[in-house]
Amino acid sequence: MKRILIYSLLLITTITAKVKAQDTVRLGIPDIFSAIDKNYPLLQLYEAKISSVRSLVEGAKAWMPPTVALAFDRFPYRLSLLKEMTPDNQAGLMLSVQQMIPNPVKLNAKKDYIASLENVQLNDFEWQKNVLHFTARLYYYRRYTAEQKLKTIREYRELLQMLIKTAKDKYAYNQSDLPTIFKAEASLSELGNMETMLYSQIAESNIGLNTLMSRDVNAPFFIDTLLNPKDYSNEYLLALDSSQLLRNDILAVESRIRSMKFNQRWAATGSKPDFGIQFSHGQMFGMPRQFSIMGMITVPIVPWSSKMYKSEVKSMGFEIQAMQKEKSTMQLMASQMIREKITMLIYETRQLNNYDKNVLPSYQKNLESNLLAYRQNTGNFFVLLDAWNMLLMKQLERIDKLGQVFTVQSEYEYQREIK
Numbered sequence: 001m002k003r004i005l006i007y008s009l010l011l012i013t014t015i016t017a018k019v020k021a022q023d024t025v026r027l028g029i030p031d032i033f034s035a036i037d038k039n040y041p042l043l044q045l046y047e048a049k050i051s052s053v054r055s056l057v058e059g060a061k062a063w064m065p066p067t068v069a070l071a072f073d074r075f076p077y078r079l080s081l082l083k084e085m086t087p088d089n090q091a092g093l094m095l096s097v098q099q100m101i102p103n104p105v106k107l108n109a110k111k112d113y114i115a116s117l118e119n120v121q122l123n124d125f126e127w128q129k130n131v132l133h134f135t136a137r138l139y140y141y142r143r144y145t146a147e148q149k150l151k152t153i154r155e156y157r158e159l160l161q162m163l164i165k166t167a168k169d170k171y172a173y174n175q176s177d178l179p180t181i182f183k184a185e186a187s188l189s190e191l192g193n194m195e196t197m198l199y200s201q202i203a204e205s206n207i208g209l210n211t212l213m214s215r216d217v218n219a220p221f222f223i224d225t226l227l228n229p230k231d232y233s234n235e236y237l238l239a240l241d242s243s244q245l246l247r248n249d250i251l252a253v254e255s256r257i258r259s260m261k262f263n264q265r266w267a268a269t270g271s272k273p274d275f276g277i278q279f280s281h282g283q284m285f286g287m288p289r290q291f292s293i294m295g296m297i298t299v300p301i302v303p304w305s306s307k308m309y310k311s312e313v314k315s316m317g318f319e320i321q322a323m324q325k326e327k328s329t330m331q332l333m334a335s336q337m338i339r340e341k342i343t344m345l346i347y348e349t350r351q352l353n354n355y356d357k358n359v360l361p362s363y364q365k366n367l368e369s370n371l372l373a374y375r376q377n378t379g380n381f382f383v384l385l386d387a388w389n390m391l392l393m394k395q396l397e398r399i400d401k402l403g404q405v406f407t408v409q410s411e412y413e414y415q416r417e418i419k
Contacts, residue, residue: 060111123252143205270309
């Protein structure tokens with residue numbers, strides 16, 4: 001019985017481990033973007049709005065419903081007259097049907113205006129995706145740099161542990177000083193605090209990314225282990241060309257201007273007449289049955305009526321001018337931000353390259369030379385510890401600089417709406 005119980009527990013543990021391993025997937029930035037586009041509720045909101053506009057377009061050319069009226073017409077107070085077949089008996093039941101016929105020019109203008117609203121929602125939808133992708137990039141790169149720091153700290157901890165062990169062995173032969181050993185052990189403990197802070201950054205990034213993907217905030221996943229900054233240096237001159245500003249937030253303003261112009265045309269059709277027809281049938285009590293057909297037409301050009309649509313057209317003209325100024329301002333600010341970000345990216349990348357080509361190799365040689373001298377009993381443990389600490393700090397500074405490059409790169413891609 002005990003063997004069966006132990007076997008069952010082992011089987012359950014194995015299955016659980018396999019399920020967890022299957023659930024822990026590796027997600028690249030494109031995978032996260034796809035999950036956001038598919039699952040984030042705000043994007044689904046825009047999809048519903050677009051469907052709403054399309055439904056409105058389907059009924060844009062609908063007419064008003066007909067009006068049906070039933071009346072007791074010309075009934076005398078002396079109800080006894082209803083039985084007399086005389087000209088004085090003009091009572092009867094009147095059935096009237098009336099249908100207003102809208103001007104087709106108005107209907108076409110209304111449909112064009114409503115249909116133009118779809119482009120506004122589409123542009124807002126695409127721009128919101130850009131905003132979410134930008135946020136995801138920041139979380140992703142922040143986790144990446146934190147993991148790179150953890151990897152570096154683990155490597156340098158192993159080296160420091162080896163140095164401390166060697167220093168303690170040499171202390172027995174009076175070849176190392178005790179205060180420096182204590183200082184090295186303190187530095188080893190400080191690495192634990194740094195790791196805790198980095199784990200906190202990773203957890204925060206995981207929560208942010210899982211939230212954007214509409215997943216459980218504690219769902220585990222791996223990220224790419226090797227990421228390199230993209231080279232946008234060739235786009236420096238392109239950043240000066242305002243014709244490249246095809247961002248969806250600017251296109252959304254253009255769509256709103258276009259939509260307002262359609263609305264203005266629709267309002268201007270208020271000068272066009274509408275039509276109507278009315279059919280009446282009379283079931284008379286003392287006379288033969290009667291009917292009448294009447295045509296109607298509105299006269300919107302009279303002064304007391306024309307003020308309404310004329311003022312609307314004029315008001316919309318001013319709104320269009322305001323939106324055009326808004327668009328120009330957005331283009332100006334976008335040009336400034338794009339130029340700033342590409343310039344910052346170029347200089348940040350140069351600093352990163354300087355770390356790789358000059359700074360780190362020099363500090364690495366400093367550590368190696370001090371390590372060699374210490375092994376040959378011609379060096380000092382205090383100097384060696386300082387060389388170790390300086391190289392570690394420069395390695396972490398290099399990763400910080402890499403994070404800054406990724407941040408500026410993300411901001412540039414956001415401003416250019418690069419997907």
